[in-house]
Amino acid sequence: MSSSSGEYTEDDAKEDLNVLKEVPNKVVDAIDNATDEGVLDFLIREQQLDTVHDGERGIGQVRRAVLKSSVASKDLKRLVITRNDNTPRDVLVPDDVYRNAKTALKAGKPVVLYGPTGTGKTTFAKQLALEESIGYSLNTATPSWTAKDIIGGIGPKLSGHRLNYQTELGCVSEAIKRSKDFAIDYTVILDEITRADISKIFGPLYTAIENPQQELIETDDGEPITLNDDVNLICTMNMSDRTVNELDNAITRRFAMIEVDEYSDESRRELFEKFIDDHIEQVSDGGSPVFDESDLLELFEIDYKGINEGNDQTSQGPIMRFGPMHYEDIARFLGEATSDPDLYLDNPGEAVGQAFRTYIVPRLLNSAAFPQIERIENHYRALNDQFEEYNLKPAADLAKRELESEQRQMGSYEQ
Structure with missing residues (x-):
């Protein structure tokens, strides 16, 4: 050279x-x-x-x-x-959510994005990270997490036949070190933190947030790791089974709590239209539509409202909070299912029921209590009657089997 x-x-x-x-x-x-x-x-x-x-x-x-x-x-x-990062560039969360999160980060506050499953929290966290930083790391919490996973600690290292000990950095400390090493803005995302014991894992971090000069940990080379303005912290939290009021006050005092939930009717419909346009070919090889887009949109709307707002005819309230992003999986499934003659091209109505059985109902059942399971079954039976062109019986049957399983466990099942 x-x-x-x-x-x-x-x-x-x-x-x-x-x-x-x-x-x-x-x-x-x-x-x-x-x-x-x-x-x-x-x-x-x-x-x-x-x-x-x-x-x-x-x-x-x-x-x-x-x-x-x-x-x-x-x-x-x-x-x-971020080479080969596949985060979509279009921000789909409501405008006030976007503005509030951006403002909090610019004010130097760590952020918690909270809301029901399927509201786009993780995707939005990555979009924020890409806008505010050069790079980011994504770390998903588990029930076994401790403060060591966040801050770091001493861990064993086997060298030949000798056992030594060395400092292991946690995900936040590692992000700080990467920011310092490369002199770049960096974001660490802690995803689904309600899976872990928040008070247990965040203890030392709370202290560091209030006292930025507080040393989190020291590397084996004697390098102190402290929080600085070049590192952003974004957490996501699924609130399907708890409310903000049930959280440790320590996190609500130190973090900006940004709710990702309420999509207006207009913005939600735009999402559904985008999902269908992006993933479903509206015209088959024979020239006729595979799906009537207006009917599919109506199904998405009625299903979403039935879950989130309840049934006006029976005066029953919401089944649970459930985000609109789940319906992109439905659209993607239908697009693939009706593009191949060996799958559901000849029977798109069957594909719809299988899509809901595969993506929507299991996610509902995952956090449903016994009375909710029965309502989920009834909800999809009613949809099956309302939309004759779609076979939603598989979705209802899956809920029915879960209901029967619960009844057997309680000893109340009747054949």
């Missing part, structure tokens, strides 16, 4: 391209010695040599060099650190 430090040009890169495609160390040298971002654009945007040498994801030596480069733009750094 022909150029000295700080003088590696795009022409040099084009001349050395065959070597650069084979030797990752040469790519690192080229990035380190690049005269301007044009060199990096050629190597990374055009030739995608980070993918060639580092793989589809992860931060290998080539991406690390880009992140440390003084001539790389924020957009280029974001590109390499």
